Amino acid sequence: MTALGRPAADSGVPLNAPIVLASTYRADGNTAYGRDGNPTVAALEEALGVIEGGTCLAFSSGMSAVAAVLETLPGGAVVVAPKVCYFGVGELLADRAKVGRLDVRTVDATHTDEVVVALDGASLLWLESPTNPLLGIADLRILIDAARSQNVLVVVDNTLATPLRQQPIALGATAVVHSATKFIGGHSDLLLGVVVSGDRVFTDALEQRRSIDGGIAGPFEAYLALRGLRTLAVRLDRAEQNATVLAQRLVRHPRVTRVHYPGLPDHPGYEISKAQASGPGAILSFEIDGTGDDAEAVCNATRLIVHATSLGGVETLIERRARYPSEVAAGSPATLLRVSVGIEDVDDLWHDLEQALGQRPSEPTGA
Numbered sequence: 143m144t145a146l147g148r149p150a151a152d153s154g155v156p157l158n159a160p161i162v163l164a165s166t167y168r169a170d171g172n173t174a175y176g177r178d179g180n181p182t183v184a185a186l187e188e189a190l191g192v193i194e195g196g197t198c199l200a201f202s203s204g205m206s207a208v209a210a211v212l213e214t215l216p217g218g219a220v221v222v223a224p225k226v227c228y229f230g231v232g233e234l235l236a237d238r239a240k241v242g243r244l245d246v247r248t249v250d251a252t253h254t255d256e257v258v259v260a261l262d263g264a265s266l267l268w269l270e271s272p273t274n275p276l277l278g279i280a281d282l283r284i285l286i287d288a289a290r291s292q293n294v295l296v297v298v299d300n301t302l303a304t305p306l307r308q309q310p311i312a313l314g315a316t317a318v319v320h321s322a323t324k325f326i327g328g329h330s331d332l333l334l335g336v337v338v339s340g341d342r343v344f345t346d347a348l349e350q351r352r353s354i355d356g357g358i359a360g361p362f363e364a365y366l367a368l369r370g371l372r373t374l375a376v377r378l379d380r381a382e383q384n385a386t387v388l389a390q391r392l393v394r395h396p397r398v399t400r401v402h403y404p405g406l407p408d409h410p411g412y413e414i415s416k417a418q419a420s421g422p423g424a425i426l427s428f429e430i431d432g433t434g435d436d437a438e439a440v441c442n443a444t445r446l447i448v449h450a451t452s453l454g455g456v457e458t459l460i461e462r463r464a465r466y467p468s469e470v471a472a473g474s475p476a477t478l479l480r481v482s483v484g485i486e487d488v489d490d491l492w493h494d495l496e497q498a499l500g501q502r503p504s505e506p507t508g509a
């Protein structure tokens with residue numbers, strides 16, 4: 143294969159890595175069984191490994207990748223993790239803590255000093271930046287340096303930034319995790335996760351976990367993710383431009399009380415984001431006046447923008463994250479709406495948001 147996840151550049155060879163459907167392989171080759179590897183999965187891993195700067199392993203979902211990382215840790219290991227991060231990760235950590243598998247210290251990852259203090263005796267620092275859904279920015283450079291100087295592994299969930307905007311491995315992180323379900327796949331039609339690392343010992347342990355626990359990605363999903371990866375640069379440029387325009391317009395909307403977007407100069411992490419990422423990305427969130435029901439009404443009133451969970455696809459999605467109890471517990475305000483901005487015409491998106499923000503839930507009738 144070439145570095146781009148394509149078959150060798152010989153005459154007559156298909157341009158793209160084909161979908162190889164195989165649970166088993168003839169004996170005495172490099173791969174024996176489908177839980178250990180697959181040529182289509184390997185093509186995706188090759189391309190993503192080159193882009194992120196390490197060895198990539200693909201998993202059946204982002205959460206499966208996160209779980210595999212945690213499984214590499216010894217029993218009782220101390221994990222320092224953000225209070226505000228993707229709630230599935232928070233739940234997984236809480237779950238592992240409850241059964242005594244891990245000792246989890248939660249911190250505000252945007253407060254650098256608090257994180258540094260918590261590193262004492264830790265095995266792993268888990269970071270997510272920007273965070274989902276509050277778009278908080280952790281100072282990756284300082285935190286990675288602090289952790290590495292104490293031999294603490296650092297894993298960064300790079301899902302929102304994508305490898306095209308932020309490269310934590312180049313900053314010294316042990317590994318990067320992506321829900322490739324999001325921007326890498328880009329079309330809301332697959333589930334897949336990846337871990338990329340430049341640390342051989344860590345990668346070997348992770349690969350062993352994947353073989354034993356069975357979390358490898360399927361070949362069809364890997365094919366779609368690699369196909370999506372090839373257009374990530376243009377999709378992201380367009381979606382990010384759209385997000386910037388929408389964020390600027392939302393700031394001036396009378397019903398909007400706060401906009402969370404690291405591309406706005408008054409965002410608390412603006413300077414750090416500019417220093418560690420080459421762009422603010424395509425996810426924003428905003429709060430409106432009123433109640434949770436008012437915010438739900440906005441989601442239900444959109445016509446072009448789809449009321450749905452998830453992010454990173456070509457289509458714009460909106461969701462009130464506090465509809466999930468775990469998000470409320472993680473600090474998501476009741477009227478916060480997360481928008482995953484897609485690649486539609488930005489004025490069409492704005493007109494849709496404007497008309498949806500004009501709606502309120504129907505007034506209660508009767509006494």
Ligand SMILES: Cc1ncc(COP(=O)(O)O)c(C=O)c1O
Binds near residue numbers: 203321323324333334
């Ligand atoms: C930042 C982040 N990390 C991890 C995940 C989990 O990924 P998956 O849904 O592919 O399991 C998500 C899902 O929304 C996410 O937003």
